[in-house]
Amino acid sequence: MSQQTFTLPYQHPFTADKKLQKSVAYFSMEFAVDQALKIYSGGLGFLAGSHMRSVYALNQNLIGIGMLWKYGYYDQGRKKDGSMQPEFREKMYSFLVDTRIRFQIPMMGKNVWVAAYYLDPETFGSAPMFLLTTDTDGNDESTRAISYSLYDADVKYKVAQCMVLGIGGARLLEALQYEPEVYHLNEAHAVSAVYHLYKKYKSAAEVQKRVVFTTHTPEEAGNEKHDIHFLDKLGFFSGVDLETVRKISGIRDGVFNHSLAALSLSRKANGVSKLHGEVSRKMWKAHPKIAPIGHITNAQNKAYWVDPILEKARIANDVEAIVARKKELKKVLFKTVADQSGKLFDPDVLTIVWARRFAAYKRPDMLVWDVERFKRMMANTDQPVQVIWAGKPYPKDEGAVGTFNHLFYMSHLFPNMAVLTGYELALSKLLKDGADIWLNTPVVTREASGTSGMTAAMNAALNFSTFDGWICEFAKDEHNAFLLPVAKGDDINKQDCDNLMETLERSVIPTYYNAPQKWQQMILNSMNEVSEPFNSDRMAREYYELLYS
Incomplete structure (x- = not known):
């Protein structure tokens, strides 16, 4: 990784257009900004990558926060007979800047070190982006592995990945001394950030003031759900007690619905096409206290x-x-x-x-x-x-x-x-x-x-x-x-x-x-x-x- 110097407090490198000055941190599990940076799997990443390119073109005051996946998603190789074989190979990127920022997050019963790397906007013509990894000194093999492969098959690791993106992303912004006016969650992967913010601001209303949410899931069954005690044990809620978690997240039982929590703690939400907006409003109508759901149709750069x-x-x-x-x-x-x-x-x-x-x-x-x-x-x-x-x-x-x-x-x-x-x-x-x-x-x-x-x-x-x-x-x-x-x-x-x-x-x-x-x-x-x-x-x-x- 590049050893260029990185100065704090962080300042946004663009002089933003007057209509686009509101500062935004955009959290996404994957970004496809260039073939050389393999931190995406498919449509969600292609969409986020195009968004980051348009941020650059329009001089918007937005930064991207994502993950640095050691093995990417996977390399699609072939077996001897030519059929498909997933291959996991280490990726190295000399164009990323080591910010030297390191902090610890309690998760999985350990204090896990998180390191942050920076993608300069001039490298690929994108928004400035920060990528988080646990593959860093101070972590053992089991915690380094959290940021090895996008969408890990092991549910404990997949949740830990979401925590690095959400809690880690919120902690990164504090380390940068950079307080955005808007936290934009692109899908619910980073929803753990809202509990960190709740601890910081002491009220759901103060969290909602700052958070917006984009849902990409057109079926209720497709939304990520986990046992609330399982998540609590992993450290997902940043120490917020479960009674409060249920109250502020719209959770009525022991099953934590990530999208419902994101909708409950946002001030606005959107589907990603006109039809999807309609489907989403219908899907969530049993929950009257959630953010209003509009639509902003996806597009490509x-x-x-x-x-x-x-x-x-x-x-x-x-x-x-x-x-x-x-x-x-x-x-x-x-x-x-x-x-x-x-x-x-x-x-x-x-x-x-x-x-x-x-x-x-x-x-x-x-x-x-x-x-x-x-x-x-x-x-x-x-x-x-x-x-x-x-x-x-x-x-x-x-x-x-x-x-x-x-x-x-x-x-x-x-x-x-x-x-x-x-x-x-x-x-x-x-x-x-x-x-x-x-x-x-x-x-x-x-x-x-x-x-x-x-x-x-x-x-x-x-x-x-x-x-x-x-x-x-x-x-x-x-x-x-x-x-x-x-x-x-x-x-x-x-x-x-x-x-x-x-x-x-x-x-x-x-x-x-x-x-x-x-x-x-x-x-x-x-x-x-x-x-x-x-x-x-x-x-x-x-x-x-x-x-x-």
């Missing part, structure tokens, strides 16, 4: 993601230049396809990509559920298609890893099907540049926002999606995207699969080959209509206007 030649062609309304550039970008992607799979893809062929975190509700393998129909589509030489899958399942999710490997083994049967490993920022960019169709298949209302399709659209790919998340605010069928009708009744999986294949056979594939002018107009519509509304500069401004104000 256009300056980082968009191909400059495509963007120039969009502004000039030059469809021919878009088509020519798209073909070049497909060729670049197909070098990676050939390198990983030994298959040579054709830039003239319609290329469908499904790439994001592998999780059951996202239904990554829907395209192959009707295997006979899939085989017919893949064998069609008159109107051929190429399909690419990529994404990282949670390494302990055997079902999702099994789905990934099933698709990989299946790909041996088709020269026009590839399953890629290493889905991080760099591969994500290549796939979005090279996709003609960006396929998105979540169960409707299960995807809070989903942002990968935004950056695909910025790079002249058309979204083909179920009607969920941000898509509801963007997509118009056969104008700027292809949409599946919302399935209703008992067997939504069968309906969605049938509609997916039907739409591919009757609309998507024929439009690409038989109506190129319509396809090109749809691309232009899509690029124009995603450009500003789903650029994270808009989102970062809205956080100041709607959440921080």
